[in-house]
Amino acid sequence: MCGIVGYTGHDNARDIIIDGLKKLEYRGYDSAGIALLSKGELIVRKQKGKIVNLEKEIADENLQGTTGIGHTRWATHGVPSDLNAHPHTNEDGTIAIVHNGIVENYMDLRKWLIEEHHVSFRTDTDSEVIAHLISVLNEGNLEDAVLAAVKMMKGAYAFAAISKSEPGKIVAFRKDAPLIAGLGKGCNFIASDIPALLKYLNKIYLIENGELVICTPEQIQILDQQKQPVKRDVLQVTWSLEDAEKEGYEHFMLKEIHEQPKAIRETLMRRLDERGKVKLDGISLTLEDLERFNKIYIVACGTAYHAGLVGKYIIEKMARIPVEVDVASEFRYRDPFVDDKTLFIAISQSGETLDTLAALREAKRKGARVLSVVNVVGSSVARESDDVFYTWAGPEIAVASTKAYTTQLICLYLIGLYMGDLRGTISDSYYHSVLQELKAVPEKVSAIIERANEIEELAKYLYNRDQVFFIGRGTDSAVAYEGSLKLKEVSYINSFAIAAGELKHGTIALMEPETIVIALATQDALFDKMYSNIVEVKARLAHVVSIAKEGNDRIGQESTEVIFIPECIDEVTPLLSVIPLQLFAYYVARERGEDIDKPRNLAKSVTVE
Ligand code: F6R
Numbered sequence: 174m175c176g177i178v179g180y181t182g183h184d185n186a187r188d189i190i191i192d193g194l195k196k197l198e199y200r201g202y203d204s205a206g207i208a209l210l211s212k213g214e215l216i217v218r219k220q221k222g223k224i225v226n227l228e229k230e231i232a233d234e235n236l237q238g239t240t241g242i243g244h245t246r247w248a249t250h251g252v253p254s255d256l257n258a259h260p261h262t263n264e265d266g267t268i269a270i271v272h273n274g275i276v277e278n279y280m281d282l283r284k285w286l287i288e289e290h291h292v293s294f295r296t297d298t299d300s301e302v303i304a305h306l307i308s309v310l311n312e313g314n315l316e317d318a319v320l321a322a323v324k325m326m327k328g329a330y331a332f333a334a335i336s337k338s339e340p341g342k343i344v345a346f347r348k349d350a351p352l353i354a355g356l357g358k359g360c361n362f363i364a365s366d367i368p369a370l371l372k373y374l375n376k377i378y379l380i381e382n383g384e385l386v387i388c389t390p391e392q393i394q395i396l397d398q399q400k401q402p403v404k405r406d407v408l409q410v411t412w413s414l415e416d417a418e419k420e421g422y423e424h425f426m427l428k429e430i431h432e433q434p435k436a437i438r439e440t441l442m443r444r445l446d447e448r449g450k451v452k453l454d455g456i457s458l459t460l461e462d463l464e465r466f467n468k469i470y471i472v473a474c475g476t477a478y479h480a481g482l483v484g485k486y487i488i489e490k491m492a493r494i495p496v497e498v499d500v501a502s503e504f505r506y507r508d509p510f511v512d513d514k515t516l517f518i519a520i521s522q523s524g525e526t527l528d529t530l531a532a533l534r535e536a537k538r539k540g541a542r543v544l545s546v547v548n549v550v551g552s553s554v555a556r557e558s559d560d561v562f563y564t565w566a567g568p569e570i571a572v573a574s575t576k577a578y579t580t581q582l583i584c585l586y587l588i589g590l591y592m593g594d595l596r597g598t599i600s601d602s603y604y605h606s607v608l609q610e611l612k613a614v615p616e617k618v619s620a621i622i623e624r625a626n627e628i629e630e631l632a633k634y635l636y637n638r639d640q641v642f643f644i645g646r647g648t649d650s651a652v653a654y655e656g657s658l659k660l661k662e663v664s665y666i667n668s669f670a671i672a673a674g675e676l677k678h679g680t681i682a683l684m685e686p687e688t689i690v691i692a693l694a695t696q697d698a699l700f701d702k703m704y705s706n707i708v709e710v711k712a713r714l715a716h717v718v719s720i721a722k723e724g725n726d727r728i729g730q731e732s733t734e735v736i737f738i739p740e741c742i743d744e745v746t747p748l749l750s751v752i753p754l755q756l757f758a759y760y761v762a763r764e765r766g767e768d769i770d771k772p773r774n775l776a777k778s779v780t781v782e
Pocket of ligand 1: 521525526575
């Protein structure tokens, strides 16, 4: 969703801000803009479409300025257009703002500004009210005006403002939308997200809800709404610039698929102690806690939800505690049975997904203990949880989630093993054998990736179909949902996933000669049942691509093609079987010439409902 970058220092703010915005492109956007304080003037340039359009627009202008703010917009209120793009200004063009989030009461504020202050609005956005509010409430300095404005605003937002009369200063405010401040050398920054700043610094402040930031080249001040200084520790960022660059790969999605062996290893090894046992370091989950929990809710959205579906199988099997998995947007509105005997596990790569955050708050309000599985350190989900289990995937830039998913799975396995061990619901030998299998996963993932050309060939053959079905049983059904989502989001092919046993209750009606069915058949314990489902669709002359473990010599009899994954125990197949599906989605989208890293209508971080 929208991205914000602000710079104040001594270099050309234009280039630094545009560079930062490019690093936020992955969040999804439809227009971009920049405002600079330049030689006593406030200059605003904005353009519908990609950042390159904006660059072209300003290429011949010698825009100078050492303070500025920039924005990538993901339209919510008002169509994507030059006019609705940010920054927005007050009527006389002396104040500019960029905004991420939604001002929920913008209609009331608009009415008030028109009736009481005769303001004329130029755009259809909710954001424009912020510039006018700051302007009409400005009686001295920008920070007081911003604080007065936020008292009137409702919603979830982060925004930054600059004023012609206060050169060198950026004032930003956060309420329920991501905002960080970055400490440079002789310069300072604000941004929505870490990748925007990685080229320039590795020390940041995480800004909390209800906090105001005043940024000048010399210092960053964080104040609360009573203007009292807030003391905040500096966070040292461990991600490198290379993590956020393509490094020779054609797309971030392909790079991130290839990064999985490393990311899985990192996530796993950081949670194993010298005896080779799971360590929770800083997370307190005692036996007493576990005996108290009578239910676990896993709540998330999209791919993270699919990781949760696998998590249910794993945790129930190992810890023998009932687990319910829910999409966050449903959970929060259905008055779920949550109390102080509930463990609530939120899963989120970004840690900023509004639905997940709202569900977490609802669970907390009802007394649940909250443990989150998060990739972005210091994100909102992480900060609002009682405990955090970080994935060590590094920044995930492609909109389609890959390495976040597999590292989320690793966390869920570790949680399951830890709980099972503590509760005595698994034996020592089982515990160690699963850990051994998990340790072997990075190499097995590499082995699958090395055979990517087989999947590329398959994609070349199948890329122009208009419908694909994914079927599976047990954890294979969870992976089927993920494979289907991957394919539809990057290739725009209509894909559909279903638990294989459900086929004959309706969906099999759609099987015709040459219908593509991707059948996950990796579960030894369920193989015979799954085989029957494959036979059923094959009998309708479907084109069946099966995914099975090496050494399975029955699967070929009824499949048109088979993709083999290395031998492993049933429990860990989701970590392997998803890899060919990610590659398949990628290569199909590439054959179709789609914008793989930034699929249409999608945003990386969904910070609105
Ligand atoms: C799909 C995808 C999305 C996200 C979902 C949740 O590839 O990336 O479905 O998984 O929007 O995002 P996070 O994990 O950031 O909460």
